Amino acid sequence: ETGVTQSPTHLIKTRGQQVTLRCSSQSGHNTVSWYQQALGQGPQFIFQYYREEENGRGNFPPRFSGLQFPNYSSELNVNALELDDSALYLCASSTYRGNRMNTEAFFGQGTRLTVV
Amino acid sequence: AQTVTQSQPEMSVQEAETVTLSCTYDTSESDYYLFWYKQPPSRQMILVIRQEAYKQQNATENRFSVNFQKAAKSFSLKISDSQLGDAAMYFCAYRSSNKIIFGKGTRLHILP
Numbered sequence: 001e002t003g004v005t006q007s008p009t010h011l012i013k014t015r016g017q018q019v020t021l022r023c024s025s026q027s028g029h030n031t032v033s034w035y036q037q038a039l040g041q042g043p044q045f046i047f048q049y050y051r052e053e054e055n056g057r058g059n060f061p062p063r064f065s066g067l068q069f070p071n072y073s074s075e076l077n078v079n080a081l082e083l084d085d086s087a088l089y090l091c092a093s094s095t096y097r098g099n100r101m102n103t104e105a106f107f108g109q110g111t112r113l114t115v116v
Numbered sequence: 117a118q119t120v121t122q123s124q125p126e127m128s129v130q131e132a133e134t135v136t137l138s139c140t141y142d143t144s145e146s147d148y149y150l151f152w153y154k155q156p157p158s159r160q161m162i163l164v165i166r167q168e169a170y171k172q173q174n175a176t177e178n179r180f181s182v183n184f185q186k187a188a189k190s191f192s193l194k195i196s197d198s199q200l201g202d203a204a205m206y207f208c209a210y211r212s213s214n215k216i217i218f219g220k221g222t223r224l225h226i227l228p
Contacts, residue, residue, distance in 0.1 A: 033215065042120075042207050042218030043161070056214040088159060092216075105216060107153075107161035 003027055004108035006091050012114045013081050021076040021111045025093030031055070032074040033105065034066060037088040049074055050096050078113075086115045118143045118212050122219035129198045130227050136183075137193045137222050139208030145169075149211040150184070152193045155221070156204040164206070167191065200226050 003026035013019050025032050031050045035043035045058035049068035063079040072093070078085055089112075092105040119142045129135035141150070152164040167175045167184050174182050179196045195202055203226045208219040 031214075035216075040220075042209075042220050043216075045215040045217070048214045050214075058215065090161060092161075096214075104163060104166070106163075109158060109160045112159075 004091060004093050004106050006089075006108035006111050008111060009109065010112045010114075012116060015081055015083060015115055017081050018077065018079045019081060019113060021078075021089050021091075021113070023074045023076070023091030023093075023108060025072045025074070025091075026106050029093035029095050029106070030072050031094050031096045032068055032072065033092045033094070034074070034076045035090040035092065036060070037090055037110070039087070043090055046076070055096075081115045083115050086113060088112050118145070118210055118217050120208050120210050120217050120219040122208050122222050124222045125220070126223045126225065128225040128227055129195075131198055131200060133198055134194060134196045135198055135224065137195075137206050137208075137224070139191045139193070139219060141189050141191060141208070141210050143189070143210065143212070145212070150182075150191045151209040151211065151216070152180070152182070152191075153207045153209055153218075154202075154204045155207060161207070165193065195224075198226050200228065202226055 005024045007022045033048040034046040037043040047057040048055045052068045065077045067075045088110045090110045091108045094105040121140045148169045150167045154162045165177045181194045183192045205221045207221045210217045
């Protein structure tokens with residue numbers, strides 16, 4: 001049990017709609033990262049949040065945005081959904097200490113998003 | 117840019133036997149971490165083992181061990197005494213500052 005929880009577990013949306021995915025980080029962790037895992041692929045880094053600010057971003061367009069709250073939980077928002085956004089979205093929490101990231105990231109079970 | 121390559125899309129092993137999953141990576145950094153993650157059908161990514169690049173000694177966790185060859189940029193995972201519960205996707209991963217870079221994975225089948 002890693003303590004990272006994501007909601008919802010499954011979601012179906014129509015192309016062009018907007019979606020919000022939620023993540024509660026493991027107790028004691030102050031950093032949340034989001035990953036997109038397409039079918040048959042490894043996860044791809046979307047972005048990371050630390051101290052409620054974006055702390056690094058992968059190769060994803062601006063319609064992917066996020067938030068981190070004072071309790072370290074996080075949201076991933078995707079606007080103008082496209083069919084290719086269909087994927088498993090994974091949240092991972094860890095601890096950032098100074099300029100050195102904690103080595104371990106703990107993942108949630110993910111949200112399966114289907115865009116039709 | 118850092119990359120992680122897993123050249124074996126699928127592997128099978130007989131229960132109780134030993135299997136080795138291969139991984140190579142590319143980086144210009146000298147200090148980094150490498151991981152093997154397991155993803156069962158439940159979808160949750162579970163950390164199996166980690167290796168710190170500055171440590172020459174290979175990491176071991178019970179039945180799981182790695183062969184870390186820093187000069188060759190190779191990081192293979194050996195699973196001894198394979199069990200049915202080991203069946204899953206296995207991802208090799210590299211930690212680069214604030215993100216983790218994953219390979220495409222190897223699906224491991226355990227034959228009873």
